[in-house]
Structure formats: structure tokens, C-alpha cells
Amino acid sequence: MSTYLWIMTAGSAAIFALYGLRCAKAERLPELRKNAWPNALLSFVLAATFGTILARVGYALLMSELDFEYDGIEALGLLLEFEIDCVSFFCGAIGVCLGVLLSNRLTRKGSAFVGMDAFAPFGALLAALFRLGELFFGSYGAGGELPEGSPLAFFPFALRIPVAGSSDYWAWAICVLSACFALIWAGIAFFKLRSRGRTGLSFTLTLFFLALPQILCESMRKRGMFWLFIHVEELLCAIVLAGVMLFWILKSGRNLPFLRRWAPFGILLLCIGLLVATEFAIDGKLFDLLPSVCYLFMIAVLAVIGWAGVVAARRYNEET
């Protein structure tokens, strides 16, 4: 655990240093250059604090972990017990965003979203770091079992999972897949979205396109937060998608006909319905399909959501 903490702290510090460097060297955005280093330092401190607290509290609330009826006020002591299975990645990510947002509010004038846009690629990098950090926790970042003798049964495609009293097995390395998606988006956000577009675009696009593939990854994960068969973090991903899409639509297209304006959101809701049906199919209900077929269908649905997202984001960007 301590090695994990050291690596995560050092990695996060390095990422926030890069964020500070980017702000300090932002030629076209003088407001970013102001207080660049104090802002990066404060962002790091607040993001680490809020991220840690929200990751644990979010899990406890979502999983109804605290039993005040039996433990009374002492139930709160449970919040100090940190285990990898008792934290919520998404709630932690919200905490990090809040920390950076608050830091930008405190250290700069003007819209805090300018700072959030600059933070977007580094946020994705941070997500990749923490996903890779799951490799420290055995099966935590693993998915389903690979068939015996699979040619892909080696790292980084798969993780070897030890089982008490039984033989080990290879499982898909979902945390690596999540990290890859986050790294790809970090690259896109850094090189393609740099200094472009309306304020808030880079940040919201990053939120959207980190949450989108994560739906697939969460569905494939075997450990995490569950309400019986429901993957809680998958649900949170869908909420993030809906939230970002609503933001884009509400902030743009006022002169468009109602149907045209809200069509991307309608498509998103429809696709979320299809994703729910796919989850049932993966569980062996509704349709008797092989999980691989279900996941292919899920990828197709996610692609449609991505397309709807791009349409909504473009409208948001075109309107100043």
C-alpha cells in the first residue's frame, strides 16, 4: 500500500507540475499565466484532499456502508478505513475536479473554466495514472476470465489472478484498457483541443470522452461497486454523459427547433436504454447471447453516443 501511495503521490505531483508549466507558458491566454505555479500547487493540495475524501465518502454513501442505527456516531470512524474496495473512482474524480475548480476560483479572476480547460489533458493523465495504479491490487482492475490457453494470456492484455486453494487464472486487464482510453484522450486534449474552442469545451469534452468508454470498462470489470447486478460506477458514467450533454444543449442552440436541439439528448437516453438491455443480456436475461456479442453491441451503442456527443459539443462550440 505504501509503495502505491508513494507512486500515486509522486505521479500526481508530476502531473500537476506539468499543468503548472502549461499554464505558465500559455502565450495566448495571459489569464492562465497569472499565478500559474501557486494555482498548480493549490490545485494539487485541494484535488488530493477533495479527491481522497469524496472517493471514500462517496462509496460509503452510495453503498449505504455506515450503520448509524447499530454503531451510532462511531460509524463515521469507518470512513477512516481505506481499502481499495471501499473507494469510488468516480467520486474521487469529482473531488479532483472540484479541487482544481476551487483553486482556479481562488487564484485567478475571470472564468474558472479557462483553468479547467487547461487542466483537461492532465486530468485525463491523472485518470490513466490511477487506473494503472489498480495493478497494485491484484484482481481489482481485472475483468472476465480468459479461456485456457488463450494467446493473449499475458500482461498487458491480461492479469494473473491468484485464487486461495485453487489454481491461478488469467483475466482481462481492464484497468490497462481504461488507462489506454484515458491516455489517448489526454493526447487528443493536449494536441488537438489546445487553445481552441469555447471556454469549457476541452474540459467538458474530456469528461464526456473519459466517461464514455468507461461504461464498457465498468461493465467488464468484476470487482467494484455493485447494487446486486448493477455496476454503480457504470451508472455514474451514464449520469456524467447526461450531465455534460445537458450542459452543452442548454448553453447552445436556442434558435434551433426543439426537436433538433434536443435530438442528441434523446439519442443519448435511447442509447442508455439499449445499454441497460445489453447489461441484462450480459447477465443472461432478456436475450440468450454470448457476452462477446453483447459487448460488440455495446461498443456500437457507445459509438452512437459518441457521435451524438460530438454533434452537441460542436453546436456548443459554434455558439459564442
Place this chain on the structure above:
Amino acid sequence: MKARKSLTRFTSFLTLMLAVCLIFSAAAEDELSIADLNPEDVEEVSMEAPLISNPLPIDFTGGFPLQEQFYLDAQTYQDPTIQVSITEKDITDYLQGYRGRDAQAWIVDIKIGDASQLRTAAAESFETTTTRHVDVIADRLNAVVAFNGDYVNRQDRGYVFRQGVFYKDKLQGKQDVLLIDEDGDFHPMHLPKKGELSDTIDGKKVINAFCFGPILVENGEIVEKIKDFGFLKPEKNYARLAICQCGPLHYKVILTTTEQSYTLGLKLKEFQQLCKDEGAVTAYNLDGGDSTTLYFHGERVNNQYKVNYREVPDIFYFASAWDGGNAE
């Protein structure tokens, strides 16, 4: 003189007859070897034979490797330490009112020589939510017969005590718990709350506990008052699974089919009646629905028509303790 001669002849005849009888009986004994008995005869004879007690360690290792010769037929396994027989049963008579389809159940009768042969296992560990197919878990543990468990850890509440190890007590008094002690005896606990259960019961160590419920049959009688905690669907013809104790080291596991298959499952009341009729002294309901799985002889027995079936976090299984006689 004549009388004496007759007596001698009679005695000789009697001796001859006795000798003939002895020769025939000896010949008959010689001819009746074990090899000439058909499997049904073997089964009939040895089903009554006492099973050998060879304790397995109370840990997460599996049983001894199974030998093909002990599979007497497609639905029976029998070695000196365990007897398992599976019966498919038409339970349409249990349906209260015709529902357009037949109902079917699997009755798995299990006798073991030692309580340690009733074991539980997790897909990965009882501390994680990882799921795998019952047959995958069971295969690696040399299970003679295996079933899905109580879907452990997929909610934060519950009570987890497996293979002698305590993991979690987050009871809220909403679910019945089944404790299984070191002698393999069942102790049904009605709606216990946090802190009310311990690692011993009636002076015996608890080895396993299930937290799903409800208790269906207790002391051979149907439990009338049942609290529906959300998954039971008492009024639905549901796929159900119950673990029953019928006597010392004698168990039955009863499964009904899903509503999606060609036959119907049972309503909870009907299922209770079935368990009672099957001779259950104690019957406890475990996870049903699409989780319901029966594994035997290397494959899934129920729902074979499905290409995709549910993975579960835990199983319970019966293992062989037959090491080829080495322990003796």
C-alpha cells in the same frame, strides 16, 4: 438286522444329500463374484453401507481428484466417502392451479462420511465481488456436485463466514441466516442482527454461514411467517434453490427451473411443501432465479439450453475425501 440296515441306508442317504447341498452352495458362492453384480445391485448394497470418514482440511482447498469408475451412471456418483444421486422430478402436482406448463425440479441427494466434505468456495476470495461460472470454480476444486451460493458480497449488507473464517457481519435483522457447524448440522437463525451471531453455536464451531434465506422448513415443519426481503418474489413461479438437511451428514439440494425455460418453477409456498415432502428437517433458500446452477460430472446440468448464463461470486459443493484408501 433289517432295521439296522435300513437305518444305515437312511443315514448314508442323508449324508449324501448334505454333501450335495454343501457342494452346490460352495459352487454357488464361487460363482457369485463382485464382478458379476450389475451396477444397480452394487448401488443397492453399498448405498446402505456406512461411509468412511476422512476429514478434509477446513480451508479453501478442494477435494480429492475424482475417479471415473465411481460415476455409476449419468446421475450417480458413489465412492467410499460420498454418495450423490440426482433425480429429475416432475413437480407439476405442486402447482396450485394449472398454469399451462409442467413444473420440474432436480433433487440432489447427498450423503457424506465427514462434515468437512460440505464446502464453500469463492470465485476469487470472499473479500471481493469477482464472479465466475459455477462449473469453472467447481472444476478446479474437484467438486462432485456444486451449486451457486448466496451471491456473497454483491451488497454491502450480510454475514460472511466461510470455511471457518469470519469475514463480515453487517446484518440488519432483515434476512435469515443458516449456520453450519463442524458436524455438518444446520442451525437456522431467524432475522439475526449485527453482533448476535458468533463463531460457535451450541458449543460447536461454525464452519460456514449463508445469508440469503428465508428458512423454508424448520424441525420438519413449514415455516409459516416469512419476511420478503426483496428478491424472493414469493408469488412468482421462480427458479429456486434450497439446501436441506435430512439427517446427520445427509443432505438434499432442491432446484426448480426458471420461468424462461420450458417448464415452470414454484411459488415459495409450493417450494416449501416440496422441501418438506423430500424429507427436509431444515431447508434454507439460497439464491435462485438465473443464478440457479447445478454442476455435476464436469458440466452444468440445468439450463443447458442457454449459451450465456450467470456468473456467481460463490458456490457450495460436496467433495470426495477418498484418497484411494491411503488414509486407512
